[in-house]
Amino acid sequence: MQSAITVRELTKKYEEGTAGTLALRGINLDVHPGELLMLMGPSGSGKTTLLSIMGCILTATSGSVRVSGREVVGLSEKQLPALRLEHIGFVFQGFNLFPTLTAGENVELMLDLKGVSAAKARRRSQELLEQVGLAEKYSSFPSDLSGGQKQRVAIARALAGDPSIILADEPTAALDSHTGRNVMEMMSDLAHKRNRAVVIVTHDSRVLNFADRIVRIEDGAIAVGEMEAVHPGMLLQNTPLGVEGQV
Amino acid sequence: MPPLAQRNLFHDKVRLTVTLTGIVFSVVLIVVQLGLFLGFTTATSNLIDHSNADLWITSKNVPYVEQGVAFSERKLNQVRAVPGVGDAQKLIARWTQWKRHDGGQDSVQIVGLNVDATMERPWNLVEGRVEDLKTPDAVILDELYKQKLGVTSVGEVFEIGGHRARVVGFTRGIRSFTTSPYVFTTFKNAQNFANLREDQTMFILVNIAPGANLEQVRRALLANVKDVEVYTTAEFSRMTTFYWMFTTGAGVAVLIAAVLGLVVGFVVVAQTIYATTVDHIREFGTLKAMGAPNSYVYKVIMKQAAIAAVMGYVLGMIVSVFVVHGSQKGGAAILMPPQMAIGMFFLTLLMCVGAALVSINKVTRIDPAMVFKG
Numbered sequence: 001m002q003s004a005i006t007v008r009e010l011t012k013k014y015e016e017g018t019a020g021t022l023a024l025r026g027i028n029l030d031v032h033p034g035e036l037l038m039l040m041g042p043s044g045s046g047k048t049t050l051l052s053i054m055g056c057i058l059t060a061t062s063g064s065v066r067v068s069g070r071e072v073v074g075l076s077e078k079q080l081p082a083l084r085l086e087h088i089g090f091v092f093q094g095f096n097l098f099p100t101l102t103a104g105e106n107v108e109l110m111l112d113l114k115g116v117s118a119a120k121a122r123r124r125s126q127e128l129l130e131q132v133g134l135a136e137k138y139s140s141f142p143s144d145l146s147g148g149q150k151q152r153v154a155i156a157r158a159l160a161g162d163p164s165i166i167l168a169d170e171p172t173a174a175l176d177s178h179t180g181r182n183v184m185e186m187m188s189d190l191a192h193k194r195n196r197a198v199v200i201v202t203h204d205s206r207v208l209n210f211a212d213r214i215v216r217i218e219d220g221a222i223a224v225g226e227m228e229a230v231h232p233g234m235l236l237q238n239t240p241l242g243v244e245g246q247v
Numbered sequence: 248m249p250p251l252a253q254r255n256l257f258h259d260k261v262r263l264t265v266t267l268t269g270i271v272f273s274v275v276l277i278v279v280q281l282g283l284f285l286g287f288t289t290a291t292s293n294l295i296d297h298s299n300a301d302l303w304i305t306s307k308n309v310p311y312v313e314q315g316v317a318f319s320e321r322k323l324n325q326v327r328a329v330p331g332v333g334d335a336q337k338l339i340a341r342w343t344q345w346k347r348h349d350g351g352q353d354s355v356q357i358v359g360l361n362v363d364a365t366m367e368r369p370w371n372l373v374e375g376r377v378e379d380l381k382t383p384d385a386v387i388l389d390e391l392y393k394q395k396l397g398v399t400s401v402g403e404v405f406e407i408g409g410h411r412a413r414v415v416g417f418t419r420g421i422r423s424f425t426t427s428p429y430v431f432t433t434f435k436n437a438q439n440f441a442n443l444r445e446d447q448t449m450f451i452l453v454n455i456a457p458g459a460n461l462e463q464v465r466r467a468l469l470a471n472v473k474d475v476e477v478y479t480t481a482e483f484s485r486m487t488t489f490y491w492m493f494t495t496g497a498g499v500a501v502l503i504a505a506v507l508g509l510v511v512g513f514v515v516v517a518q519t520i521y522a523t524t525v526d527h528i529r530e531f532g533t534l535k536a537m538g539a540p541n542s543y544v545y546k547v548i549m550k551q552a553a554i555a556a557v558m559g560y561v562l563g564m565i566v567s568v569f570v571v572h573g574s575q576k577g578g579a580a581i582l583m584p585p586q587m588a589i590g591m592f593f594l595t596l597l598m599c600v601g602a603a604l605v606s607i608n609k610v611t612r613i614d615p616a617m618v619f620k621g
Contacts, residue, residue, distance in 0.1 A: 019294055048619045057536055058614045078540075085538025097531040102253030109249045113539050163434070169619045 004197030005031040010063035036191040039218035089158030092172035104138035110160035128156040148179030250552035266519040270559025273512020278567040280505035282581035290424040291491040292484040300452035311487035315449040331459035337448035339437040344408040347397035354427040359437020369431040375416020387416040392428035408440040517602035524606035536615040556599035
């Protein structure tokens, strides 16, 4: 099976004056369609940097990153937005909804970026909100929604672009456990029922049982030997490229 | 596109009010200053522009109409003898003193003309007729200056340059650029009022004969009439306007105020649009993270600026119309021809869009990775 994301010997160095900080060092990772992968690790370990590079938001210093088969390292900053738009959907910790737009319009914005006509976008937006259980909230502004509802709108927005990859940064951090669980069920469905590659950065131990695979990052590298099989049948592997677990 | 620009703009009512106030202030300031400039410009050359003459003959080196120097009226015959001259009339335009009933004096500009000629007749009469000037000591002045000169109605008698003068009519909107109102009278009366000798005139106005070439007639006049300058009406009008507006610095001051209006408007609008952009910077970062190209984000900011420009322009023009209307009865007219109103729209748009470029610079440098921070 072709990986949705393939990362090889990835390094990222942040330049600060004459010195620099090596945020990622030699990362190797594959994320497959239909898989829910969690990136864990202490603050500053480099997991969000890795997520940003896989999401074509940050550029790598060296190595290779292939997104849906396309090499993204070396692409210019003008080429990256188009790639994000086509292949990647984001879900953020702070929801990042547009407060002046209604829930429906937030979803339509993504469709507008994809060039969908206003009438079609409106229909599609209603369908997506229905799928996340918020059909009646189409005209509600984010300030009138609960945290869980906001995150579900954000998921609907991420899905609006019909991406093959969903990247989520701490999607449950701002939610109570019950709501967080609902959101994770939704993310799990995206991976397992809709065959999306889902990568989640999280500190939230309550949601680990949703993972097909957990990759622990420490000091900018994958921590070998600290992988956990969560689902029954998950197989841990040490490979020459790092550590992988498969269902 | 979902209405992001409109919503961002209307979301913060206080900021919107500040933005619109800045634009309105700028629009009104520019309209008033440019309108004053136009009003002054029109007033400086009023007499020349309404003369219906083709050519103006003056003494040597007369830079503007108020600086006319008397010369022998015998030159009138020499002028009339030049081929291509259709009609030629003497004209006096000179400062003299008007004595009010209360004994106070005011400077006026006497305009002495031939009532039977077609050139340089008082216009926009609201009371009396030009022909009434044929009656003894008759004068016509503008209703704007009634109070200044102590006039209440037709028929009143005053003293000009020590001679009796009787008001026989009023015009409307004939302003003088200087503080001295125009007082129209016959050529003969003007000689008395201005203390000129009987054989002196200050200008000769010429209408060329049908089919004659203006430049050829001008050259012929210069060749045949000694010690005079011959200007086309447009040329003399420009010279007079240039003198008052630029040599005296009056016009420059008004233009500088207009430019200041533009600068103040630009700064206020730039600052408020920038503040709005900074307020929404995380959203623009999210847009970029979602895959929006910079051009999409620019469009949102530009749309925001354009909406503010249209609203500010409409409100600014409403205020300006009241100001312009109110000025018509004052000493200094503010003019706003349709071309200026249209031009102001584009200037406002340019100002707001230009101001938005400051914000665009900020947005261009947004790191979309900011969306992962908190």
